Amino acid sequence: MLLDFLFPNRCLNCQTIIGGQEIVCQICMEQIRFHHSESGDERLYERSHLLFPLREAYMLMNFEKKSLARKIIHELKYKRREITGKILAEWAAEKITLKEELPQLITTIPLHPKKLKKRGYNQLHLFAEKLAEHLHIPYDHELILRKRHNKAQALQDRNQRMKNRTEFQLNKNITHQHILLIDDVFTTGNTMASAAWELLKPPGNSLSIFVMALDD
Numbered sequence: 001m002l003l004d005f006l007f008p009n010r011c012l013n014c015q016t017i018i019g020g021q022e023i024v025c026q027i028c029m030e031q032i033r034f035h036h037s038e039s040g041d042e043r044l045y046e047r048s049h050l051l052f053p054l055r056e057a058y059m060l061m062n063f064e065k066k067s068l069a070r071k072i073i074h075e076l077k078y079k080r081r082e083i084t085g086k087i088l089a090e091w092a093a094e095k096i097t098l099k100e101e102l103p104q105l106i107t108t109i110p111l112h113p114k115k116l117k118k119r120g121y122n123q124l125h126l127f128a129e130k131l132a133e134h135l136h137i138p139y140d141h142e143l144i145l146r147k148r149h150n151k152a153q154a155l156q157d158r159n160q161r162m163k164n165r166t167e168f169q170l171n172k173n174i175t176h177q178h179i180l181l182i183d184d185v186f187t188t189g190n191t192m193a194s195a196a197w198e199l200l201k202p203p204g205n206s207l208s209i210f211v212m213a214l215d216d
């Protein structure tokens, strides 16, 4: 309580004092370009279905340069503010309605163990956990594992990236499941594609994806 008084929680964007369970103030929140299910924005689907077969593609925010969405994801990744993942999950539950035939299982893109050790946490966990609670769908964070560190993936050419498709491996034998795969930002889609193909190896599995932000 004393700490709250000395160091009140402030809006990530404008520094206005806000409640302890918030990350941005109401005014700044209006600046975020949320994606709504009804808006008919198919960009994520259009980009991902070229890389792997999928049923549905859900995104929460747009990720333009200097956008508040970018600040929020940065906060989530590097500032160890657990509340960020929780709030993003609340926004996701509030703004995105999943289409009928809900996924049966939620999983996340795993961090490489080295990265996990350095950062201390996977920024996707709390988000996925809370979203799973809202949707009443089980969350398994160990469904896929990362095989090895993938250096400077962005710099590699296409051939190299194709070779790196085996970056992940399936950790459990699951079949005939509709899986919801979660990541924070969809940029090239290569990481997601790599994980997607692993999840789709066993018979009968199908996939939908959910990203916090789409980088255009």
Ligand SMILES: [Zn+2]
Binding pocket: 011, 012, 013, 014, 015, 016, 024, 025, 026, 027, 028, 029
């Ligand atoms: Zn603000």
